[in-house]
Amino acid sequence: MSAGVADAASGLEPELERIAAEVDALFSELLVVPADPREQLYAAMRYAAIGGGKRLRPLLVVAAASLFHVDRQRALRVGVAVEAIHVYSLIHDDLPSMDDDELRHGKPTVHRAFDESTAILAGDSLHALAFELLADGLTHEDPFVRCELIAELACAAGPAGMAGGQMMDLGASRAGLDLAAVTRLQQLKTGALIGFCLEAGAIMGRVPPEGRTSLRGYARDVGLAFQIADDLLDVEGEEAKTGKKVGKDHEKGKETFVSLLGPERARQQAALLVDQAIDHLKPYGEEADLLRAIARFAIERDY
Amino acid sequence: MSAGVADAASGLEPELERIAAEVDALFSELLVVPADPREQLYAAMRYAAIGGGKRLRPLLVVAAASLFHVDRQRALRVGVAVEAIHVYSLIHDDLPSMDDDELRHGKPTVHRAFDESTAILAGDSLHALAFELLADGLTHEDPFVRCELIAELACAAGPAGMAGGQMMDLGASRAGLDLAAVTRLQQLKTGALIGFCLEAGAIMGRVPPEGRTSLRGYARDVGLAFQIADDLLDVEGEEAKTGKKVGKDHEKGKETFVSLLGPERARQQAALLVDQAIDHLKPYGEEADLLRAIARFAIERDY
Numbered sequence: 001m002s003a004g005v006a007d008a009a010s011g012l013e014p015e016l017e018r019i020a021a022e023v024d025a026l027f028s029e030l031l032v033v034p035a036d037p038r039e040q041l042y043a044a045m046r047y048a049a050i051g052g053g054k055r056l057r058p059l060l061v062v063a064a065a066s067l068f069h070v071d072r073q074r075a076l077r078v079g080v081a082v083e084a085i086h087v088y089s090l091i092h093d094d095l096p097s098m099d100d101d102e103l104r105h106g107k108p109t110v111h112r113a114f115d116e117s118t119a120i121l122a123g124d125s126l127h128a129l130a131f132e133l134l135a136d137g138l139t140h141e142d143p144f145v146r147c148e149l150i151a152e153l154a155c156a157a158g159p160a161g162m163a164g165g166q167m168m169d170l171g172a173s174r175a176g177l178d179l180a181a182v183t184r185l186q187q188l189k190t191g192a193l194i195g196f197c198l199e200a201g202a203i204m205g206r207v208p209p210e211g212r213t214s215l216r217g218y219a220r221d222v223g224l225a226f227q228i229a230d231d232l233l234d235v236e237g238e239e240a241k242t243g244k245k246v247g248k249d250h251e252k253g254k255e256t257f258v259s260l261l262g263p264e265r266a267r268q269q270a271a272l273l274v275d276q277a278i279d280h281l282k283p284y285g286e287e288a289d290l291l292r293a294i295a296r297f298a299i300e301r302d303y
Numbered sequence: 304m305s306a307g308v309a310d311a312a313s314g315l316e317p318e319l320e321r322i323a324a325e326v327d328a329l330f331s332e333l334l335v336v337p338a339d340p341r342e343q344l345y346a347a348m349r350y351a352a353i354g355g356g357k358r359l360r361p362l363l364v365v366a367a368a369s370l371f372h373v374d375r376q377r378a379l380r381v382g383v384a385v386e387a388i389h390v391y392s393l394i395h396d397d398l399p400s401m402d403d404d405e406l407r408h409g410k411p412t413v414h415r416a417f418d419e420s421t422a423i424l425a426g427d428s429l430h431a432l433a434f435e436l437l438a439d440g441l442t443h444e445d446p447f448v449r450c451e452l453i454a455e456l457a458c459a460a461g462p463a464g465m466a467g468g469q470m471m472d473l474g475a476s477r478a479g480l481d482l483a484a485v486t487r488l489q490q491l492k493t494g495a496l497i498g499f500c501l502e503a504g505a506i507m508g509r510v511p512p513e514g515r516t517s518l519r520g521y522a523r524d525v526g527l528a529f530q531i532a533d534d535l536l537d538v539e540g541e542e543a544k545t546g547k548k549v550g551k552d553h554e555k556g557k558e559t560f561v562s563l564l565g566p567e568r569a570r571q572q573a574a575l576l577v578d579q580a581i582d583h584l585k586p587y588g589e590e591a592d593l594l595r596a597i598a599r600f601a602i603e604r605d606y
Contacts, residue, residue, distance in 0.1 A: 037488075041462050041470040092427060097419035116400035117473050120423065121466050124395060127427065128461030131434045135454035143446035150453055151438035158431030159344050163424050167344040170420050185340075 012293045019059045044122035052105030057082045060197035063290040068205020077139045081130040088126040106243035156192040165189025177255045191223035214280045221277035226298040228270040231256040241303045270299045315596045322362045347425035355408030360385045363500035366593040371508020380442045384433040391429035409546035459495040468492025480558045494526035517583045524580035529601040531573040534559040544606045573602045
């Protein structure tokens, strides 16, 4: 399918453009390049953080927060904090000793455009920036809410979440994984952060944990559907559109949803997950239309 | 001077032993190795975090917090958060593309004992752990206090602090730096985190910013004295005691306090800074004796 078809199907194009501009603007404001020898560090942070990516995570935060009438500017700050974590993880995952990637968002990866040490430090710096953002009173007036956001994001990013999933992904055993193991790996590597995005909306809206079940279900299903779509794009996508090298998983002998299920069943499974995700949103009525559109976009995109 | 002389001079030995045991115990409790493919990640985190280092930063937090009668267990959690940041920075700084070090605390660096990707992820995971610890209600009952600790630590660790200092240190220009530039570099690279340790004690004790001037002065002076002592140990120390390779700065053509001042004037400068640091503690009377001992230890140690 073409980008045009995907956009028509999801109706998400204006929302994607809006959030991309907002995320770029906030990163740009936060990352002012100093006139001292740290110039290159800030330049690398800006190179990685500004002007690339689908900004799906910030959009999820903003969409979830809107269900509870949270101020968009505040939700955006949380969205940019998640995006800072996401971008740092891409910089580190692309390093030669990790996935050794040359291309990201259609341009050279940070360690190629700068150098390895700058890339490591730019990732580390974006990691710290995420928590600095969340701790600030501008993000939410209630420090209890800020602390809960920080605790959840730290957990989702750390060894019990994203970093743990990346460790599993690098493990020598990835070649022999079954469907349950690949699912578990992806739930940590990409699912934990996507789960945080929805949880963050509820936290900002002061929804107690027992009222977050539907959103958690949505996040779990969308996260997996998104990953299956990514695996399909690695097999069937075009480098010009995805902005990264394709065929990487196969080349590395990694089991993925597509290698285990075949492309046809993988596509069916992703569609089923999106239907399930949308089912979870019933309690929210029309107000959840943006989350519904994001769920459809997760599998209809060609980048 | 021998370790025995240093200990006698500072009287700090029992405090150092106590804090080391407490830090090890808390890290051990926090880092339970899971029975899944993340095992190696947790093993690497434990390898780096447990059983090594002087634990000077946690001791500074505990000593500063004690001035305001903060519960030691809570201060210890903050101390372990700073130490998690410190340890992550050592792991990343030791990487081949950074300082390329083989030895740390008398044993192989993490990327040597495990591999590079595990080292990067272990550092990232300890980074996230620090903020997870601080956000937890066990650290302080007041979420305002927790948010202030998080904001300050994130700032001290990020591009405006430690990561920015490391970027300066890696910069090609280090060879031509003058004393002001080396001082500025070290104030970011090591000073920011040491500054946080003292600030954290005051934050936990609910001392408003205008009441923290003396502690900030102490932190600035001790931080620089500590760094000068490190530079001296790199020239005059014994690898068996420092647990890391010596002569590294000279080998890399880096300007240090010792290369710029010569060892004798560097030693005098460090002693002067320690006197100044101790002067800052006057308002606190005898209760600050532990901070005084730490200041002396900063330059009397041989490791």
